[in-house]
Amino acid sequence: MVEDVNLSTVTILGAGVIGTSIALALRRNGIGVRLSDPDSAARQRALALEAGTVLSPADPPADVVVVACPPSAVVAALAGAMRAGLGTVYTDVASAKERIVAEAAAAGLDMSRYVPGHPVAAGDIAAPAAVDAEMFAGRPWFLCASTESAPAAVDAAAALATACGARVQRVTPKAHDRHMAGVSHVPRLIGAALAARFADVDGERFPVRGSRFHTTLADAAAAPALWGDTLEHNADHVADELDWIVRELSVVADALRGTEANPVPELEGLLARGRLGHDRVVRHGRARSPRGDGVPGPEDEWFWTW
């Protein structure tokens, strides 16, 4: 569907890890990239990586403008870019979409030319060293197009994602945000809470190297400011998911403290439901995992249902 799209020039507003990684992926495909960032250090890092040229007022409109800044800055950046006529089609990369879409519409932006996007990066994006042209290869790239979106604009945004090696996934802002709350935002908060246990205690030391717990803790290494902003942009869905987890864990804690009833049926019940849910989510990938151990290989499909 995107074969006829002309994607020759892309302007990226925000030379952080995501913006610069997109730039490098596009440059590999011979697409011209212009970058803008108020932070001169970020600009210099991107230029040193040959991620593109600095956006100049004399540049003609780009085919696509990517707003690659934190969620709370997206709508103002979109509005400014549209006013300045920086491009034909506009998209962004924020990992929470519902509120941004509502605020963009309320601000009177041209919704036919704005295709809300979310490339799902592999791995950590907290440090500048994480910049990687392969960051989106084979990964989902959500597009929250609506009936207001011009088909040509959706095609252009999809062509951008495809040029980065990603797989386009169309979804509503609400379904997107509920999904991200469950699989990313709440697990990150839980990782932070588990890690916070070690922030202000001291005492005996134990080796825990190589344990799964470190993967859980890795979620706690995120940049607090960026994630605070993101979570606040997905407040309702994150709160709903937190309520769910709190209820489940409270029931188990009560059962464990119960002096009369045997807690084992309650524990086994949760664990059995967990295993059922796990099997529903990973069965597609497990069967075809090249390593045979349930770890997804590059060609495995992974799904979850809601």
Added chain:
Amino acid sequence: MVEDVNLSTVTILGAGVIGTSIALALRRNGIGVRLSDPDSAARQRALALEAGTVLSPADPPADVVVVACPPSAVVAALAGAMRAGLGTVYTDVASAKERIVAEAAAAGLDMSRYVPGHPVAAGDIAAPAAVDAEMFAGRPWFLCASTESAPAAVDAAAALATACGARVQRVTPKAHDRHMAGVSHVPRLIGAALAARFADVDGERFPVRGSRFHTTLADAAAAPALWGDTLEHNADHVADELDWIVRELSVVADALRGTEANPVPELEGLLARGRLGHDRVVRHGRARSPRGDGVPGPEDEWFWTW
């Protein structure tokens, strides 16, 4: 300290994944292994792997008897093995220790010859295919010896762990159980709760392959019966840790739902404490990671403090 220990024969009661993996590791070191399991299928699997011979009433006492069965069966198995005079020194592998030690003492077992143990297996142990002679290589093997333990018994248990390639870590039952509640038992329950969300819902499907969320979900693939038993054996510490997490997550959920106050400071506060805790736990390993990405290499030490 264990150089003078004679470890020629070991009897293993329980031919599950842990028991059979220990057997294979010992056999590699030329140690004679006898196995017993009421489940003939488990016995046959172990024999097919040449993990040892079937324990016979005519066998002389082993240097060490390893009780490798679920937590709730440990004390009865120990008592029976001691009555039958199966060995000189006794140990077990349960991942919760405090209650087993208390019940063993209350049952009048000879605590000078019982050294409570917990080899921390790498990876999943739910399926028979997980049997692996390398399961304990370089991993912690907790020994909960007390002042009642005979030094020669502790040396023998340590020699067994060392023969499996593990690193012996002496610790009290209470510190052990608190540690396991925080880094293993509660994360497993949380994984089960997150996965349970997908057990009985249906609807839109999204790709999530290759995401960290699958590592979280992997905790939900555990055998419900074994883990129900284990968690119930660590009820107090697990409930304490659950209370902590529930409090942390409830504060965040309330902040996100708050209509007056800005939730961002609360979110950033938890995330910042999480990052601090993360850095305290992983700093030792991160600096020396051969991959330079914070992923522990085989020679990295990982610690946490309490």
